Amino acid sequence: MLRKAKDLNGYKLEARDGDIGNIKEFYFDDHSWTVRYLVADTGGWLSGRTVLISPYALSPANEDSKSIPVDLTKIQIERSPSLDTDRPVSRQYEWEYFSFYGWPAYWDGPYTWGPSAYPTLAQTRWSEASREQTDDPHLRSTRDVSGRDIQAQDGQIGHVEDFVIDDETWMIRYLIVNTQDWLPGKKVLIPTQWIERISWEESKVFVHKTGETIRHSPEYTDQTLITRDHEIKLHRHYGREGYWADDPARSTR
Numbered sequence: 346m347l348r349k350a351k352d353l354n355g356y357k358l359e360a361r362d363g364d365i366g367n368i369k370e371f372y373f374d375d376h377s378w379t380v381r382y383l384v385a386d387t388g389g390w391l392s393g394r395t396v397l398i399s400p401y402a403l404s405p406a407n408e409d410s411k412s413i414p415v416d417l418t419k420i421q422i423e424r425s426p427s428l429d430t431d432r433p434v435s436r437q438y439e440w441e442y443f444s445f446y447g448w449p450a451y452w453d454g455p456y457t458w459g460p461s462a463y464p465t466l467a468q469t470r471w472s473e474a475s476r477e478q479t480d481d482p483h484l485r486s487t488r489d490v491s492g493r494d495i496q497a498q499d500g501q502i503g504h505v506e507d508f509v510i511d512d513e514t515w516m517i518r519y520l521i522v523n524t525q526d527w528l529p530g531k532k533v534l535i536p537t538q539w540i541e542r543i544s545w546e547e548s549k550v551f552v553h554k555t556g557e558t559i560r561h562s563p564e565y566t567d568q569t570l571i572t573r574d575h576e577i578k579l580h581r582h583y584g585r586e587g588y589w590a591d592d593p594a595r596s597t598r
Contacts, residue, residue: 347518347571348406350487350508357412358385358398360419366390368413370488371510372397372434373517378537379457380515381484382434383413395428400464400515401448421446434484452482463514485543495522495535496549497556505550506532509571518588520550521565532565534579538588558583 356368366387371380382397404414426441428434436452443450454460487508495503503524508517519534541551552559562582569575573589580587 346512347509348512349521350510350517353406353510355411356406357410358383358415359412360415360417360422362418365415365419365422366396370486371508372484372486373508375483375485375540375543377457378517378540379451380510380517381451381482384486391423393430395430395432396422397428397434397442398422399442399446399448401446401466403464406512417446434482436482439482457514457516490543490550493543494549495520495559496547496551497554497559498552499555499557501526501549502552502556502559503533509534516588519571522559524560533559533562534565534571535559535562536580536583536585536588539583554583 350371354368354370358365358368366385369384369386372382372384373380380400382399383403385396385398387396398415398417402416404416406413425445426438428438432438439452440450448466449459451457451459451464456462458464491505491507493505494501495505503522503526505520506523507521509519509521510516511518517537519536520540522533522535524531524533535552535554539553541553543550563575563579576587576589
């Protein structure tokens with residue numbers, strides 16, 4: 346199911362033995378555009394540290410209670426490797442984090458989640474080979490990227506308003522871009538596979554499309570349901586196949 350990040354913000358995170366807080370934001374890998382961690386606002390419970398929850402631990406969201414079950418105990422989370430609020434997420438920290446839980450490292454394998462395209466623990470195990478990969482991860486915060494200008498091939502076209510997340514793979518499928526400074530009131534979806542890079546220095550997100558092409562793409566509103574028909578129409582506009590073309594199980598979703 347495709348969900349807006351802002352809609353998920355504030356959802357309760359329910360551990361096996363009680364609430365641990367609410368979703369505050371997301372850390373995503375800007376190479377694969379995949380959410381690697383939910384950041385929990387734990388109130389005063391674990392103040393002074395950033396509490397990260399990997400999608401490995403998540404069950405499907407409960408729409409009625411606006412909550413997501415977390416298959417961990419509160420004591421596990423409390424004893425997990427600590428990350429201070431002013432520290433970036435390093436590969437060394439991630440190695441300690443995944444080793445603590447005994448989960449496979451997402452960077453160790455050919456797929457989005459290492460040995461799998463989905464954050465599943467079935468038939469997976471921790472690989473010691475992941476120790477050798479010391480490059481720091483390219484993690485970005487949805488909060489930090491929100492509001493950044495979108496730079497098309499021929500000029501600025503708008504700014505990032507939100508993110509559309511696939512809650513099965515936890516991949517960010519689209520950016521919701523507000524073009525009101527150029528096209529009053531119009532919002533559009535930009536598939537993340539066409540994002541070239543994010544520049545912190547310039548505070549911009551660079552897109553490998555022209556502004557004219559983006560301007561004439563199907564309009565998105567807050568009431569738009571992102572159905573497969575809407576996605577097909579969007580990709581036809583850009584003359585590109587959808588991400589589901591490589592996954593037969595998603596061809597009819």
